[in-house]
Each structure stands twice: as C-alpha cells, then as structure tokens.
Amino acid sequence: MVEDPAMSAREDILGRIREALRKPAPFPGHGHAPTAATTHSPAPPPAGARSNLHGSPVIPLRPSVAARPWLPPGGVTPAEQWDRFRTASTELKTAVEEFDSAEAAHARLRELAGEQGWSGIASHRAPLTDAALSALSALQLPTLLTDGGYPVNDMEKCSVGITECDALVAQTGSILVTSRSTGGRALSVLPPHHLVLARRAQLVPDLGTALEQAKARYAPHWPSMISFITGPSRTGDIERILVLGAHGPKQLTVFLLP
Amino acid sequence: MTVTLFIPCFIDALYPRVGISMVQLLEQLGHRVECPDDIACCGQPAFNSGCWPEARAVADPVLTRLRSSEVVVVASGSCGAMLKKFYTDLFAGTGREDEAATLSGKVWEFSDFLVRCLGVTDLGARFPARVTFHDGCHGLRELGIKTSPRRLLERVQGLELIEMTDTETCCGFGGTFSAKYPMISTAMGEVKCAAAQATGADYIVSNDSSCLMHLQGLLTVRKQPVKTIHLAEILASR
Amino acid sequence: MTAAHQFLEQARRITRDLRHRGLIQTALRKYEVKRDEKKLAFPDWESARQAAAEVKWDAINHLDSYLEEFVARLEARGTRVHWASTAAEARDAILGVVRDRKAKSIIKSKAMTAEEIHLNDALEKEGYEVVESDLGEYIVQLRHEPPYHIVFPAMHLTRDEISDLFHRELGSAQTREPEELTMIARRVLRQKYITADVGITGANFAVAETGMISITENEGNARLTAALPRTMITLLGIEKVIPALEDLALFLPMLATAGAGQTLTGYNTMYSGPRQPGEADGPEEWHVVLLDNRRTELLADPEQRDALHCIRCGACLNVCPIFRNVGGHTYGTAYSGPIGSVITPHLRGLKDWKHLSGASSLCGACTEACPVKIDLHHHLLQNRRNAVVEDAPVLERLAYRLFAVVANHPTLWQFAKELGRTFQPFHRWILRTKLDPAKAWTATRDVPPMAEMSFKEWWRTRQ
Numbered sequence: 001m002v003e004d005p006a007m008s009a010r011e012d013i014l015g016r017i018r019e020a021l022r023k024p025a026p027f028p029g030h031g032h033a034p035t036a037a038t039t040h041s042p043a044p045p046p047a048g049a050r051s052n053l054h055g056s057p058v059i060p061l062r063p064s065v066a067a068r069p070w071l072p073p074g075g076v077t078p079a080e081q082w083d084r085f086r087t088a089s090t091e092l093k094t095a096v097e098e099f100d101s102a103e104a105a106h107a108r109l110r111e112l113a114g115e116q117g118w119s120g121i122a123s124h125r126a127p128l129t130d131a132a133l134s135a136l137s138a139l140q141l142p143t144l145l146t147d148g149g150y151p152v153n154d155m156e157k158c159s160v161g162i163t164e165c166d167a168l169v170a171q172t173g174s175i176l177v178t179s180r181s182t183g184g185r186a187l188s189v190l191p192p193h194h195l196v197l198a199r200r201a202q203l204v205p206d207l208g209t210a211l212e213q214a215k216a217r218y219a220p221h222w223p224s225m226i227s228f229i230t231g232p233s234r235t236g237d238i239e240r241i242l243v244l245g246a247h248g249p250k251q252l253t254v255f256l257l258p
Numbered sequence: 259m260t261v262t263l264f265i266p267c268f269i270d271a272l273y274p275r276v277g278i279s280m281v282q283l284l285e286q287l288g289h290r291v292e293c294p295d296d297i298a299c300c301g302q303p304a305f306n307s308g309c310w311p312e313a314r315a316v317a318d319p320v321l322t323r324l325r326s327s328e329v330v331v332v333a334s335g336s337c338g339a340m341l342k343k344f345y346t347d348l349f350a351g352t353g354r355e356d357e358a359a360t361l362s363g364k365v366w367e368f369s370d371f372l373v374r375c376l377g378v379t380d381l382g383a384r385f386p387a388r389v390t391f392h393d394g395c396h397g398l399r400e401l402g403i404k405t406s407p408r409r410l411l412e413r414v415q416g417l418e419l420i421e422m423t424d425t426e427t428c429c430g431f432g433g434t435f436s437a438k439y440p441m442i443s444t445a446m447g448e449v450k451c452a453a454a455q456a457t458g459a460d461y462i463v464s465n466d467s468s469c470l471m472h473l474q475g476l477l478t479v480r481k482q483p484v485k486t487i488h489l490a491e492i493l494a495s496r
Numbered sequence: 497m498t499a500a501h502q503f504l505e506q507a508r509r510i511t512r513d514l515r516h517r518g519l520i521q522t523a524l525r526k527y528e529v530k531r532d533e534k535k536l537a538f539p540d541w542e543s544a545r546q547a548a549a550e551v552k553w554d555a556i557n558h559l560d561s562y563l564e565e566f567v568a569r570l571e572a573r574g575t576r577v578h579w580a581s582t583a584a585e586a587r588d589a590i591l592g593v594v595r596d597r598k599a600k601s602i603i604k605s606k607a608m609t610a611e612e613i614h615l616n617d618a619l620e621k622e623g624y625e626v627v628e629s630d631l632g633e634y635i636v637q638l639r640h641e642p643p644y645h646i647v648f649p650a651m652h653l654t655r656d657e658i659s660d661l662f663h664r665e666l667g668s669a670q671t672r673e674p675e676e677l678t679m680i681a682r683r684v685l686r687q688k689y690i691t692a693d694v695g696i697t698g699a700n701f702a703v704a705e706t707g708m709i710s711i712t713e714n715e716g717n718a719r720l721t722a723a724l725p726r727t728m729i730t731l732l733g734i735e736k737v738i739p740a741l742e743d744l745a746l747f748l749p750m751l752a753t754a755g756a757g758q759t760l761t762g763y764n765t766m767y768s769g770p771r772q773p774g775e776a777d778g779p780e781e782w783h784v785v786l787l788d789n790r791r792t793e794l795l796a797d798p799e800q801r802d803a804l805h806c807i808r809c810g811a812c813l814n815v816c817p818i819f820r821n822v823g824g825h826t827y828g829t830a831y832s833g834p835i836g837s838v839i840t841p842h843l844r845g846l847k848d849w850k851h852l853s854g855a856s857s858l859c860g861a862c863t864e865a866c867p868v869k870i871d872l873h874h875h876l877l878q879n880r881r882n883a884v885v886e887d888a889p890v891l892e893r894l895a896y897r898l899f900a901v902v903a904n905h906p907t908l909w910q911f912a913k914e915l916g917r918t919f920q921p922f923h924r925w926i927l928r929t930k931l932d933p934a935k936a937w938t939a940t941r942d943v944p945p946m947a948e949m950s951f952k953e954w955w956r957t958r959q
Binding site: 010016062066069146179189228240245 | 548552578585686760774799
Binding site: 265267269270271272273274275276277278281293295296297298299301303304305306307308309310312313315316319395396398399400426427428430431432433435436437438439440441442443444445446447449471472474475476478479 | 504507508511512517521817818820821822854855856857858859860861863864877879880881882883884892893896897899900902903904905906909913916934936937939940941942943944945946947949950951952953954955956
C-alpha cells in the first residue's frame with residue numbers, strides 16, 4: 001500500500017510532539033521569574049467551566065477566566081459601560097451618534113448621504129438595515145445587497161457599507177460582526193465608510209462576554225468569520241504616525257438606536 | 259551580627275574605596291565585618307560565557323567558604339545575583355544544589371541589606387552634589403532592587419537626585435559582552451551617558467562598579483564632565 | 497561569510513549610523529509611551545501575564561491533543577489541512593494549491609512564518625506574482641528587503657525614503673505626508689485584492705475548542721485577503737494553538753498592549769472555515785498549512801520549551817537595547833531581537849547562530865516585557881552553555897581555568913595584581929594599537945588605573 005505523504009507528515013509531527021513532551025517542563029512563574037506576586041491560589045472550577053482535555057488537575061480554573069478581573073474593565077453598571085464605550089470610541093476616532101428614534105437616525109442618514117456625497121450604498125438584509133435603506137430610497141442611490149453574492153467591483157464603487165452588528169464591546173470600543181449576520185466578509189472593510197446600525201441593548205461589558213454570547217448564539221455552527229472591529233482601519237507603518245483608512249474604511253460610524 | 263563582606267575581583271583591584279566605605283558603614287552600624295581573603299571572584303565571567311565547569315572551578319571554594327557565614331553582603335548587584343540566583347543553576351545536578359540554595363537565602367546586595375535587612379536609611383552622609391542613579395540590570399531585574407538605593411540617597415544631606423529617562427535601560431557593560439561586542443556595548447553606553455548628561459547631574463551613581471567602570475571609561479575618552487561614583491562612597495562621605 | 501561575521505559587520509555599520517539609531521529609538525520611545533499608558537488600564541498586568549503564561553503552558557505541554565482537536569474541527573467544516581514537517585514541505589503544499597488553481601496573482605497579508613520559509617521567493621521563482629498587502633510589508637517588498645521588525649516592518653525608513661521609493665517603483669508624485677503615501681499604496685493594493693486568485697495569511701492564534709484561527713491586524717488588509725480571493729491559504733506554526741475561545745479575551749488585549757501600545761488592535765478576526773452555505777462571500781476553499789520546521793526540537797528542550805509560548809508581539813525587540821542599537825536587519829534572521837536570538841539556534845542550528853546569544857548584555861528587559869513570561873535572557877545563557885558543550889572554545893576555557901587557579905589562591909591573586917600594577921604604566925605605549933591586548937575595550941573606553949593599595953591589602957594591614 002502506498003503511504004499517503006500528508007498522512008505521514010501528520011503522524012511524524014504528532015509523533016515528534018509526543019516524544020518531546022515525555023520530559024515535563026517547569027510550570028511558568030517559578031524558577032527565575034523576576035516578578036513576584038503572581039501566584040494564584042487555585043480555585044475550584046466554576047460550574048460550566050471548560051475542564052482541560054486531559055482531566056489533569058493542573059489548571060483548576062481556566063487562567064483566562066480567572067484573569068478577567070485583571071484585564072481592562074468594561075464597567076459594571078450600564079452607565080459605566082457606555083462611558084467606557086464612548087471614551088474608547090473617541091480615542092479610536094469612531095464616530096458614535098445616538099438617536100431617540102429610528103426616524104431621527106434615518107433623517108441623519110439622509111443628511112450624511114448628502115454631506116458626504118454618497119454615490120452608492122452597500123448593505124445586507126436585516127431589520128435595521130432594511131428600515132434604513134427604505135428611508136434612504138428617496139435619494140435613489142445605487143444600492144447593492146450582499147446577500148446571496150455580489151460583484152466585488154460594484155461594492156468597491158460604493159461610498160458606504162451599512163451593516164448591523166452582533167455586539168458592541170464597552171471594554172475596547174469594539175464592534176462584533178460576522179460573515180452570517182452582517183453581510184459577509186468584505187462589506188465591513190471594502191467601502192471607505194463603514195456605518196453600523198446598533199441597538200443600545202447590544203452593548204456588552206467585555207470581549208469575554210462578547211465571545212460567550214457569540215458561542216451561545218452560534219456554536220457549533222459558526223459563521224466562517226467573526227471579527228472584532230476596533231476603530232477605522234489604521235496604520236502607523238510610516239514613522240509610527242497614525243493614518244486612518246490604510247486598506248479598510250477611513251471612517252467608522254456607529255448609530256445607536258433604541 | 260557578623261557580616262561576611264564579599265568583595266568581587268574588580269572592586270578589590272580597581273575600586274578599593276568602595277569596599278572600604280562598606281566596611282566603615284557596616285562597622286559604624288555596630289556590626290562585625292569579615293572579608294574572606296581566599297576567595298576573589300564569584301565565577302560570573304566564565305558562567306556568562308557558557309563555560310559552566312570553569313565557573314564551578316571558581317565558585318566551588320566560594321560556596322565552601324561562605325557555608326559558615328551568618329549573612330553575606332556582596333559589594334555588587336551583579337555578583338550578588340550570581341551568588342543569590344545563578345549558583346542554584348550552576349550547581350544543579352552536582353550534589354551541591356542544596357548548599358547553593360542555602361547560600362542564596364543569606365546573600366544580600368549592599369544597599370538592599372542596609373534598607374531591607376537592617377532597616378537603615380540614614381547613615382549621616384553628606385554629599386553636596388546633583389546625582390542621577392543608574393539601575394544595574396542584575397540588581398534591578400534578578401534581585402528586584404529598585405527602591406533601596408534611592409531611599410538611601412534621599413537621606414544624604416546636600417544631595418539632589420535627578421532621575422534620568424530610561425534609568426532602567428542597560429548601560430551596555432554586560433561583562434564579557436563589552437569586549438566581545440564592543441561596538442554594541444559602546445553604542446548602548448553612549449545612549450546611557452546622553453541620558454545622564456541630560457539631567458545636568460554631576461555624578462552617575464550606581465550600586466554596581468562594573469557598570470560605572472564602563473560608563474566612566476566612555477566619559478573619560480569623550481571628555482564629558484559627568485563623573486561616576488559608587489553609592490557606598492557617597493554614603494561614607496561626611 | 498558566516499552568519500556570525502555578517503552580524504558583526506552589520507552591527508559595526510549600524511552602531512556607527514547615528515541617524516539610523518536615532519530613527520529607531522525615536523519610534524520605539526513613542527511605542528513605550530503608548531504601551532505604558534495602555535498597561536495602566538490593566539488592574540493587574542503582572543497577574544494577567546501569569547495567566548497568559550499558564551494558558552500557553554497548558555497549550556504547549558498538551559500540544560498533540562490540542563492540535564488534533566483544532567484540526568478535527570477545521571476539517572469538519574470543509575477546510576483542507578496540510579501538515580508540513582519542514583519549510584520545503586510547507587512551500588510545496590502551498591505551491592501545489594496555487595498550481596492546481598492555475599493562479600496568476602497572489603495577495604498576501606503579513607505572516608512571519610512565510611518569511612521563515614522564504615515563501616515569496618519560492619512563489620516568484622515559479623512565476624507567480626505575490627503582493628504583500630500590509631503597508632509596511634509592501635514597502636519592504638518594494639525595496640527587496642526582509643521586514644525590519646516582526647510588527648513594524650518598515651520602521652527603519654523615513655517618509656522621504658518611502659516617498660522616493662513609491663516615486664521610483666509606482667511613479668507617484670513625491671510627498672512628505674504619511675497619509676498621502678498610505679493612500680498611494682491603498683490605491684495600488686485595492687486592485688490587487690480584487691484581481692488576486694489566492695490570498696495567503698498567517699495566524700496569531702489557533703483555537704482548539706472551536707477550530708478557528710485568529711488574525712490580529714490594524715489595516716484591514718488581512719480581512720480583505722481572506723474575503724475576496726477564491727482560494728485562501730493560511731500558514732501557521734504548530735505552536736500557535738490555544739485551548740479555548742475565551743482565551744482570546746485574555747490574549748487579544750495583551751497582544752495589542754505589549755505589541756503596539758493599543759487597547760485592542762484594529763481587527764481581530766476568527767476564521768473557522770471557507771465560505772459557508774448562505775454566506776455572501778469568502779473563499780470557496782481554505783487550506784491551512786501547519787508548520788513544524790524544527791519547532792518540535794525546541795519542544796523537546798523542557799528548559800526552553802516556553803519559547804514556544806511566544807505570541808510574536810515584538811515587545812522584547814522594542815525594549816531590547818541591543819535591538820535598539822543594531823537594528824532588525826543585523827540579525828539576519830526572520831525573527832530578530834531576543835526571541836529570535838533564543839529560537840533561531842533551535843530552528844537553524846546552534847553552531848551557526850550561537851553568536852546571537854552572545855550578543856546580549858543579559859539585561860533582562862526582554863523577560864520583563866514578555867506578556868507570556870518567556871524566560872528569554874536566561875535562555876540566552878543556556879544557549880551559551882549549550883554552545884560550549886557542543887563546540888568548546890579551547891583557549892577561552894583554558895583562560896577561565898587559569899583564572900580559577902589564580903582567583904582562589906591569595907598569593908597568586910596578590911601577585912597578579914602586583915603584576916598588573918607594574919605593567920599598567922607601559923600599557924599607554926601600546927594603547928589602542930594593534931599590540932594592545934585590551935583593544936576591544938580601550939578603542940572607545942578608558943581603562944581604570946589599578947589601585948595603589950587593593951582592598952585586600954588594606955584589609956590585611958588593618959587586621
């Protein structure tokens with residue numbers, strides 16, 4: 001029988017790994033670690049925590065879960081969380097605009113279309129975007145919907161990509177989008193302006209919560225892409241000077257709807 | 259208590275005033291000082307060059323000689339790190355690792371010994387000058403010494419401490435590195451000297467004479483006015 | 497010329513180049529200010545580091561099962577996984593895909609593993625056009641240079657040099673505005689994304705639990721690379737695996753903070769398959785190439801296994817005073833700075849790369865900066881020890897033997913000092929000449945005079 005070379009590479013690598021791991025390595029943070037005060041007393045695993053695969057008692061609580069209190073906070077109360085989100089957005093140069101009603105948001109959309117001279121809109125089918133597009137329909141702008149596929153060159157010509165989102169993250173000022181719920185992979189990065197229509201209730205405190213929520217919503221049938229967008233596209237590759245709109249959108253706007 | 263003062267080779271031969279100042283200060287505080295005559299070096303040059311058996315040839319007698327000491331005070335942060343942190347590596351698997359661990363428990367760098375072991379910060383020193391402090395890397399990162407020398411300097415009459423930018427950046431000495439890669443060592447020293455110079459200080463102070471030897475060497479060749487001085491010499495000034 | 501000679505020659509050149517050093521130091525100082533500011537947002541950075549180190553320890557010390565879990569989940573969603581023991585196997589796997597698809601042009605987002613296996617050279621040799629899409633990578637590609645730094649590939653260039661480059665290579669008008677320069681590249685690369693048949697990416701993390709890779713970037717170029725071409729290829733080292741999705745909530749902010757002084761990088765994207773039914777776009781097929789390339793040799797060294805914890809944030813490079821004074825190209829390796837000096841001897845042979853471990857003052861700034869607590873500077877010491885065991889420098893060892901004898905005999909030690917005192921006055925006759933045995937020191941530094949009375953002499957007279 002001819003051996004499948006790919007199979008043998010797989011077995012070779014796994015074999016080398018198993019051989020290598022026969023000698024145990026010291027647990028981190030001991031020996032020469034120059035920083036003190038980093039040892040944690042092991043806590044019992046909380047209900048529902050993911051035990052490690054091997055049933056070994058080495059890590060009783062996933063360290064990344066234990067680490068939540070040590071990460072930048074997302075805020076406890078909604079007020080704190082909104083404060084974090086707004087501060088982070090300002091710093092990132094994400095424009096956040098809040099509206100009391102969908103109508104007010106739609107009026108502002110029409111205004112923006114005029115101010116920025118939109119020549120085409122790309123979007124996808126979802127309740128908030130549908131409503132927005134019908135409110136914009138009077139402007140008679142060419143509109144591309146990505147659902148079910150689209151010509152890339154057409155999207156490239158659009159002035160704005162309008163999407164919903166899965167979550168807003170207070171901790172980092174991020175917006176969670178996916179290839180299933182927000183119009184595919186390119187819609188939020190190809191047009192020069194990404195405009196997000198979000199419900200206020202979509203705010204979550206931190207990345208951990210956003211990931212948990214996504215997991216509850218999708219696993220195991222994940223969208224092929226989920227992405228945390230944190231500010232407009234940026235680069236500092238030239239003399240470490242910040243430039244927006246490196247490859248993706250130069251502008252990121254979040255409309256907060258009731 | 260009886261303090262065993264470990265005087266490294268280069269302090270013995272080049273900077274005896276540093277050791278003498280330490281003896282005076284420790285005696286002034288009422289301690290008995292002993293300085294072993296039969297050991298001269300901790301073995302770090304060979305150790306850092308990767309020649310561990312040769313380093314052990316130097317370090318074996320040190321380990322034996324210091325076995326009976328109550329407390330060992332080292333006149334350099336770098337040699338202190340060697341005795342306190344690296345001997346356990348050096349002697350791992352040789353049957354002497356326990357001795358190395360025991361020694362580690364009683365080794366102190368000089369300034370840290372004064373402040374954190376003896377609880378002393380005011381030694382009655384007077385040194386009217388503007389100084390900036392250079393954190394030697396081994397003292398800072400292997401032994402975690404950051405505040406002790408500064409607390410001692412704060413109590414020196416007439417002394418003004420001006421922190422330089424990048425005070426924690428390596429001066430470029432690095433032991434044998436300074437001779438094996440002199441161009442890099444020199445470049446790093448230039449950066450350090452410039453940072454010290456920018457403070458307008460009269461002196462660069464450190465608890466490691468090896469860093470100061472390198473920096474003074476550069477300053478002298480460049481005819482720069484900043485001088486270097488070991489912390490112990492300042493503390494012994496009246 | 498050996499790698500060691502090349503290193504010395506380059507180091508000599510860059511350390512003399514004050515403009516170059518100034519540029520790097522200014523850029524990294526800006527980084528430090530931002531990093532310190534962002535670190536303050538962590539209520540306990542040190543504990544977060546410990547947690548990150550523990551997660552990585554778990555991942556690396558159970559690498560076989562996590563990898564199998566990762567691969568099984570990827571394959572279940574229609575992704576083709578290729579295992580590559582060597583750089584050549586990885587190149588072949590990628591070339592095979594590119595050939596099969598009859599691709600003409602390839603768009604690539606930043607991947608250090610691709611640098612490691614010299615992927616672009618291999619593709620170009622076969623006649624394919626490969627375009628780097630990360631702005632910094634694109635700039636160094638136009639210069640036919642490797643990236644200068646694993647996170648900031650073009651940090652050694654000024655805007656004027658970049659303007660000249662674009663003018664020469666792309667025919668654009670000269671400008672001193674970073675924004676205009678960025679837009680020139682944006683316009684050129686836009687077309688490349690749209691026409692490319694294949695997109696190649698790297699990965700920052702591979703999540704075992706969900707069978708996802710995670711890519712961290714600021715520009716959106718990886719997002720586009722993974723969105724538009726019909727075929728997507730991802731090349732990653734086997735050490736990139738982490739156990740659980742929630743681990744990203746820890747690693748993404750730490751990577752951003754340690755790597756670039758950001759709260760979070762612009763785009764953090766997790767891919768779990770090619771375009772799925774009902775999705776608007778995305779590649780029809782996705783190939784994931786898992787690269788060993790002697791990582792398992794490093795894994796077999798428990799003393800230095802933690803070097804595989806590396807998340808390639810570049811923090812150790814940024815704080816390294818050696819890096820800051822010799823620059824990234826001097827190393828001659830895909831991975832430069834402290835982490836490169838630690839792992840390159842494992843990946844490419846200790847004999848030829850041990851000089852990198854020697855070229856360190858062992859200051860430990862790298863270890864202090866590492867977000868996953870790799871014991872970097874002590875590993876350099878261990879590499880030095882291993883190099884001596886492997887290939888003993890006879891003269892040096894003899895010298896240390898001799899020194900040990902002298903240092904441990906008070907009379908010999910005393911004699912040596914007297915010898916030094918006697919001969920030091922004559923040293924100035926040969927100072928800085930070829931005859932000067934201490935020329936490496938004296939060329940730039942004064943030698944302190946031997947004390948007239950050594951400490952031990954003082955001590956003896958006092959007793």
